[in-house]
Amino acid sequence: MALELAAVYRDLHAHPELSFQEHRTAGIVADHLGSLGYAVTTGIGITGVVGVLANGDGPTVLLRADMDALPVLEETGLDYASTARGVDADGNDVPLMHACGHDVHVTCLLGAAEALADASGEWAGTLVVLFQPAEEWGGGAERMVEDGLYDRIPKPDVVLGQHVAPFPAGFAGLHAGVAMAAADSIDITLHGSGGHGSRPETTVDPVYLAANVVARLQGIVAREIAPADSAVVTVGQLHAGTKNNIIPPSAKLGLSVRTLDDAVRDAVIAGIERITRAEATASDAPKEPEFDYVERFPLTVNEPAATARTFAALQAALGEGRVIDPGSVSGSEDVGVLATAAGAPLVYWFLGGFDPTLFPDLLRTGRMPEDVPSNHSPHFAPMIEPTLTSGVRALVAAAREWLA
Numbered sequence: 001m002a003l004e005l006a007a008v009y010r011d012l013h014a015h016p017e018l019s020f021q022e023h024r025t026a027g028i029v030a031d032h033l034g035s036l037g038y039a040v041t042t043g044i045g046i047t048g049v050v051g052v053l054a055n056g057d058g059p060t061v062l063l064r065a066d067m068d069a070l071p072v073l074e075e076t077g078l079d080y081a082s083t084a085r086g087v088d089a090d091g092n093d094v095p096l097m098h099a100c101g102h103d104v105h106v107t108c109l110l111g112a113a114e115a116l117a118d119a120s121g122e123w124a125g126t127l128v129v130l131f132q133p134a135e136e137w138g139g140g141a142e143r144m145v146e147d148g149l150y151d152r153i154p155k156p157d158v159v160l161g162q163h164v165a166p167f168p169a170g171f172a173g174l175h176a177g178v179a180m181a182a183a184d185s186i187d188i189t190l191h192g193s194g195g196h197g198s199r200p201e202t203t204v205d206p207v208y209l210a211a212n213v214v215a216r217l218q219g220i221v222a223r224e225i226a227p228a229d230s231a232v233v234t235v236g237q238l239h240a241g242t243k244n245n246i247i248p249p250s251a252k253l254g255l256s257v258r259t260l261d262d263a264v265r266d267a268v269i270a271g272i273e274r275i276t277r278a279e280a281t282a283s284d285a286p287k288e289p290e291f292d293y294v295e296r297f298p299l300t301v302n303e304p305a306a307t308a309r310t311f312a313a314l315q316a317a318l319g320e321g322r323v324i325d326p327g328s329v330s331g332s333e334d335v336g337v338l339a340t341a342a343g344a345p346l347v348y349w350f351l352g353g354f355d356p357t358l359f360p361d362l363l364r365t366g367r368m369p370e371d372v373p374s375n376h377s378p379h380f381a382p383m384i385e386p387t388l389t390s391g392v393r394a395l396v397a398a399a400r401e402w403l404a
Contacts (some may be wrong), residue, residue, distance in 0.1 A: 016070075018068060039052045044144050046133055047067070048140070051128070061399050062342075064159060066132045066135035068133055071092075071094035102135070108395060112395035138295035138334060159347070161335050163333065163349075164351045165350040165352065166374050169356050171352040173349060174311050176308065180333050183295070190252070190280060192205055213275065220271040221233055231257070232256070233255065302347050303347065312401075313400070329350075358372070
């Protein structure tokens with residue numbers, strides 16, 4: 001059956017699911033792949049779905065899309081906006097939104113799977129279409145590999161994929177080498193000694209300690225990392241206390257760290273631990289701080305020769321001048337895990353999803369206007385077209401470049 005891309009996209013957008021909870025999405029994917037003649041395997045890494053289309057002798061090409069959504073309250077005002085809610089891994093009731101465009105990724109890969117199946121007389125080899133859970137959680141690709149992914153499907157000769165981004169629809173962005181940053185998510189527990197707010201001298205105030213840690217951590221990038229290098233240290237969470245007149249016994253920080261070089265990463269992590277421990281000592285904390293490294297995304301590295309080959313294919317498909325090099329970006333991905341586990345090159349590009357008339361502004365300034373929402377924003381709303389058509393065309397062209 002022919003896929004109506006816009007209808008599929010609207011449906012997926014209105015029904016987002018959290019990491020490792022993508023049961024409805026996985027069911028839609030599996031049903032459609034089965035109808036196209038793919039050999040379908042479900043439940044890899046809990047909710048992952050893989051379709052395999054064997055079409056004679058030739059290379060094995062893997063196309064990947066991620067499926068999970070985010071705990072974000074949608075504010076786009078779209079008539080197909082999500083009103084869904086769910087329960088996160090900590091048992092909290094949360095709003096749900098496809099605020100990072102994974103609904104675009106799933107729709108485009110389903111469209112590409114159909115187009116390539118329909119054109120199977122024009123290529124040879126094995127096509128693998130992989131729909132991954134839990135990219136936002138940071139462990140979906142690793143969970144699929146640990147669940148015997150490459151014991152259950154053919155190992156690819158190349159891994160290809162795309163991510164919708166806030167630049168003009170109809171364009172793609174592809175960078176050889178380090179394309180996306182490594183990311184570490186760190187939870188820090190700071191220990192104090194609680195008591196009454198009227199008698200701070202009898203306590204060790206973890207809120208004051210936390211405030212000093214937050215302020216000092218910004219000095220790592222400003223004063224310890226060379227200007228030619230790149231790093232981001234963001235404190236996204238600070239939790240402490242239950243009442244205004246109670247000094248609590250502990251405080252918790254949630255950090256996100258982004259780096260484009262492993263040596264820089266090591267320096268930033270060491271700086272975080274050193275500063276936090278030193279501030280705890282300065283506050284006479286009764287216990288050492290605790291560090292919990294809860295998520296780890298590796299660097300996303302596009303193999304240069306494979307990238308050059310795919311760049312040419314994308315440009316032929318999208319048009320001269322419509323594939324640009326955005327350089328390295330500070331966002332993070334786990335798609336590289338799939339390539340590393342297979343010993344295959346990775347090529348991962350960005351797909352434009354917003355007003356294409358903004359492209360002259362992008363060329364002139366190097367950035368999109370400030371009012372274009374970024375990924376993870378409650379206002380993130382890619383254009384349906386030409387985004388979906390371009391995304392399908394890009395995936396098909398890239399796959400056909402590698403298939404015999």
